Amino acid sequence: MEKITLAGQLFQYLITGLTVGSIYAMVAVGFNIIYNVTEIINFAQGEFVMLGGLIMVFFHVTVGLPLILAFPATVILVTLVGILLDRLAINPIRQPTVLTLIIATIAASILLKGTAMFIWGKDPYDLSAFSGRSPISVFGAVIQPQYLWVIGFLIVIVIILSIFFNRTIIGKAMSACADNPDAASLVGINVKQMILLSFALSAAIGAVAGITVTPISLMEYDRGAMLAVKGFGAAVLGGLGSFPGAILGGLIIGAIESFGAGLISSGYKDAFALIVLLVVLFFKPSGILGSIEISRIKRF
Amino acid sequence: MTVVNGENILEIQGVVVVFGGLMALSNLSFQVKKGMIKAIIGPNGAGKTTLFNVITGSFPPLKGSIRFKGRSIEHLKAHKIADRGVSRTFQTVELFGNMTVLENVMLGCHTRVRTSFLSSGLYLPGARRKEEEMREKAVKILKFIGLADKFEEPADNLPLGEQKMLEIGRALATEPELICLDEPAAGLNETETYVASSLIKAINARGITVLLVEHDMKVIMNISDEIVVLNYGQKIAEGTPEAIRNHPRVIEAYLGSEA
Amino acid sequence: MIRIGKLPIAVFALGIIIFPWLAREITAISHYTDIMVFVGIYCLITIGLSLLMGYAGQISIGHAAFYGIGAYVSAILTTRYGLNPWFCMFIAVLITGGIAFLVGAPSLKLKGHYLAMATLAFGVIVYIIFNEEAGWTGGPDGMSGIPGLSLFGFEFDSIERYYYLVWGFVFSAFIFTVNLIQSGTGRALRAIHASEPAANAMGVDISRFKILVFVYSAILASLAGSIYAHYLNFINPSTFDLFFSIKLLIMIALGGMYNIWGAIIGAGLITFLSYEWLHYFKELEVIVYGAILLLVTIFLPKGLVGVPEIAKGWFRR
Numbered sequence: 001m002e003k004i005t006l007a008g009q010l011f012q013y014l015i016t017g018l019t020v021g022s023i024y025a026m027v028a029v030g031f032n033i034i035y036n037v038t039e040i041i042n043f044a045q046g047e048f049v050m051l052g053g054l055i056m057v058f059f060h061v062t063v064g065l066p067l068i069l070a071f072p073a074t075v076i077l078v079t080l081v082g083i084l085l086d087r088l089a090i091n092p093i094r095q096p097t098v099l100t101l102i103i104a105t106i107a108a109s110i111l112l113k114g115t116a117m118f119i120w121g122k123d124p125y126d127l128s129a130f131s132g133r134s135p136i137s138v139f140g141a142v143i144q145p146q147y148l149w150v151i152g153f154l155i156v157i158v159i160i161l162s163i164f165f166n167r168t169i170i171g172k173a174m175s176a177c178a179d180n181p182d183a184a185s186l187v188g189i190n191v192k193q194m195i196l197l198s199f200a201l202s203a204a205i206g207a208v209a210g211i212t213v214t215p216i217s218l219m220e221y222d223r224g225a226m227l228a229v230k231g232f233g234a235a236v237l238g239g240l241g242s243f244p245g246a247i248l249g250g251l252i253i254g255a256i257e258s259f260g261a262g263l264i265s266s267g268y269k270d271a272f273a274l275i276v277l278l279v280v281l282f283f284k285p286s287g288i289l290g291s292i293e294i295s296r297i298k299r300f
Numbered sequence: 301m302t303v304v305n306g307e308n309i310l311e312i313q314g315v316v317v318v319f320g321g322l323m324a325l326s327n328l329s330f331q332v333k334k335g336m337i338k339a340i341i342g343p344n345g346a347g348k349t350t351l352f353n354v355i356t357g358s359f360p361p362l363k364g365s366i367r368f369k370g371r372s373i374e375h376l377k378a379h380k381i382a383d384r385g386v387s388r389t390f391q392t393v394e395l396f397g398n399m400t401v402l403e404n405v406m407l408g409c410h411t412r413v414r415t416s417f418l419s420s421g422l423y424l425p426g427a428r429r430k431e432e433e434m435r436e437k438a439v440k441i442l443k444f445i446g447l448a449d450k451f452e453e454p455a456d457n458l459p460l461g462e463q464k465m466l467e468i469g470r471a472l473a474t475e476p477e478l479i480c481l482d483e484p485a486a487g488l489n490e491t492e493t494y495v496a497s498s499l500i501k502a503i504n505a506r507g508i509t510v511l512l513v514e515h516d517m518k519v520i521m522n523i524s525d526e527i528v529v530l531n532y533g534q535k536i537a538e539g540t541p542e543a544i545r546n547h548p549r550v551i552e553a554y555l556g557s558e559a
Numbered sequence: 560m561i562r563i564g565k566l567p568i569a570v571f572a573l574g575i576i577i578f579p580w581l582a583r584e585i586t587a588i589s590h591y592t593d594i595m596v597f598v599g600i601y602c603l604i605t606i607g608l609s610l611l612m613g614y615a616g617q618i619s620i621g622h623a624a625f626y627g628i629g630a631y632v633s634a635i636l637t638t639r640y641g642l643n644p645w646f647c648m649f650i651a652v653l654i655t656g657g658i659a660f661l662v663g664a665p666s667l668k669l670k671g672h673y674l675a676m677a678t679l680a681f682g683v684i685v686y687i688i689f690n691e692e693a694g695w696t697g698g699p700d701g702m703s704g705i706p707g708l709s710l711f712g713f714e715f716d717s718i719e720r721y722y723y724l725v726w727g728f729v730f731s732a733f734i735f736t737v738n739l740i741q742s743g744t745g746r747a748l749r750a751i752h753a754s755e756p757a758a759n760a761m762g763v764d765i766s767r768f769k770i771l772v773f774v775y776s777a778i779l780a781s782l783a784g785s786i787y788a789h790y791l792n793f794i795n796p797s798t799f800d801l802f803f804s805i806k807l808l809i810m811i812a813l814g815g816m817y818n819i820w821g822a823i824i825g826a827g828l829i830t831f832l833s834y835e836w837l838h839y840f841k842e843l844e845v846i847v848y849g850a851i852l853l854l855v856t857i858f859l860p861k862g863l864v865g866v867p868e869i870a871k872g873w874f875r876r
Contacts, residue, residue, distance in 0.1 A: 114845030382762035411762025
């Protein structure tokens with residue numbers, strides 16, 4: 001057996017950090033999509049990830065669908081949940097104030113969590129890894145192939161979203177809504193539809209995150225809240241509303257968490273991301289790639 | 301105008317304000333003598349409300365100084381400037397809609413009558429007395445501005461003209477030495493405008509210096525002692541109403557450069 | 560604004576005083592006194608939160624932390640150092656107040672979602688500390704052997720005695736808070752809620768007030784925590800988790816945050832829901848809470864306290 005060198009150990013932490021950071025990045029991207037179009041922070045974002053994992057377990061393990069079918073089925077189902085969230089929780093609010101919307105998405109997140117607890121109970125569930133569990137050895141670190149799947153999917157999502165927002169009409173319409181909803185509706189863009197689309201898209205991305213991470217860290221009904229907070233931390237760190245910021249923020253927070261858990265204290269693992277969030281909020285709420293004007297102007 | 305003893309109550313010197321690349325106020329300087337009514341006029345977007353915002357502490361200027369009674373205030377927060385004796389009204393009426401007319405004015409007393417958290421919660425005699433004090437002050441002010449019969453009315457229910465009066469009353473409750481009125485006559489009909497002008501003159505008669513932004517030229521010419529004219533954030537003229545009325549650059553700014 | 564009259568308070572006080580007697584007479588509800596102790600403990604927290612959210616217009620999804628700090632400080636100081644519980648309660652208040660100030664000062668400069676997330680993060684960090692610092696807190700297993708309370712030899716060793724103690728605290732806090740609301744401080748808070756620029760221009764030091772109310776609400780939560788620790792003689796971290804902070808939110812939303820009575824109503828209903836009505840349907844509990852919160856947010860944004868107003872509006876038509 002190879003001896004694990006310090007460099008190898010550190011590299012191990014880095015890869016783990018990038019992997020879990022990719023999940024946070026996906027959550028952060030989900031936050032940004034909804035935030036850009038609506039200025040709402042969707043507290044239920046983490047539940048999409050949780051549902052992605054558990055519903056995948058249902059389709060693949062319980063029902064027995066092969067991976068290639070279970071994956072899209074799960075994404076579609078979670079996307080439907082996202083659409084339901086917009087229709088039932090956000091749209092009906094007659095006098096949307098910031099406080100009301102915060103509470104509405106919190107309510108949605110508890111509802112989803114409660115439903116998951118009712119259906120799946122409190123136990124964690126496992127998924128078989130996509131390409132097996134034989135570890136790959138890289139630079140003295142031992143990596144599960146699933147890690148590469150996670151990072152890979154993040155890259156795929158980034159590419160798809162870039163094409164969507166920059167090259168397709170719908171994508172450009174969504175960007176227009178983000179910049180100026182009044183002007184957008186004046187030129188005929190249906191803002192409510194765009195909002196619906198933003199929830200659907202965020203849900204889909206969250207589902208992908210959940211599906212890909214479950215083989216690594218299992219999934220249970222109450223994982224959503226922490227994922228949401230850390231994903232929010234990633235989004236804010238990178239600059240709320242900025243997609244490259246979300247990716248950067250997610251990877252950085254993942255790395256900090258991984259190194260912190262490995263080098264300082266594993267019990268406090270979750271606290272590292274939270275501390276980063278607080279530091280950013282207290283000292284530079286516009287984040288790394290955001291600008292102060294944008295964070296002031298965006299009605300909060 | 302009341303007797304002016306020649307000293308400046310407000311001195312603006314070289315003030316620069318920039319918003320995202322746009323120069324909202326550019327090297328602005330002027331003085332306001334104690335006891336006068338000074339008007340700020342200019343086309344829309346000239347920077348008048350920005351000037352008020354920077355004087356009353358909504359944000360600091362990029363450059364320059366603002367001195368009130370000889371002490372600089374440009375770096376102070378808004379509530380501290382109110383403590384020093386500067387009060388204001390807003391272009392779009394910013395009343396406390398969730399309170400009654402009386403409560404709005406009583407809030408204005410806040411800066412002069414301080415009650416402690418503890419004595420308020422315990423309803424100590426000291427707190428009770430101060431509450432009475434504030435109530436009496438507010439009633440007096442409401443009588444002065446002509447809203448004596450509407451104490452318990454929710455502030456939101458008043459017609460616009462009375463809302464503007466109420467905002468002035470609330471500002472008066474802070475016992476200001478300088479009051480900045482942002483378009484007090486905007487949206488008012490002839491009668492309401494007349495009432496507003498009379499009120500401003502009465503306030504000035506009590507010794508309070510008035511800084512006034514207005515579009516209604518009749519009001520300006522009628523009550524101002526001096527006028528400052530802004531355009532694109534710069535001062536283009538300053539002087540008595542007669543001097544301004546015939547000033548070529550002022551005419552040009554308002555009518556465009558074909559005249 | 561709804562004036563808070565003296566008569567309803569007196570009537571309610573009367574009801575509270577005779578309730579345990581009623582419970583003793585009717586066997587079916589004899590355990591209600593115990594539930595009412597918890598209602599009282601939660602009311603202490605919701606009264607402060609209601610002031611913070613409804614009047615000062617701020618939000619906190621981390622108040623379980625202050626509840627927990629009060630409980631753990633009382634527990635640690637009484638079990639480890641044998642100090643007088645009342646003195647420890649006071650120390651807990653000081654510590655919690657200090658932490659609330661340190662956290663509140665930077666947090667309350669944030670708005671809306673940022674503030675919500677900051678308070679959430681703070682709450683979870685404190686929860687993690689309760690779980691990890693087992694040397695002090697006993698970790699996930701919690702702390703036991705916490706002494707009960709006594710005053711000049713009078714032992715609070717029965718449910719009923721605790722009931723009166725807790726509700727004594729609740730009424731004191733309620734009246735103090737009502738006095739605040741109807742004073743200049745209350746006006747300043749409502750002004751901040753209505754228009755920050757105008758409040759500022761009239762000399763209200765907004766950050767000072769926000770922090771003041773935040774610290775006040777934290778102190779009330781701390782008292783609640785200490786009382787809780789001495790009542791159960793046992794505490795563990797799971798009581799002070801994120802879900803409890805959200806439960807507090809539900810109490811405030813259901814009762815109504817723009818009126819202090821809402822704090823009492825909300826705490827009462829949710830506590831009974833939790834301990835009594837949903838007792839046999841534990842798996843549904845979370846769904847029910849989520850549904851309640853969602854329905855209240857959409858259909859009753861002013862909470863149950865706002866229902867008379869809505870009813871009046873209907874009858875006029």
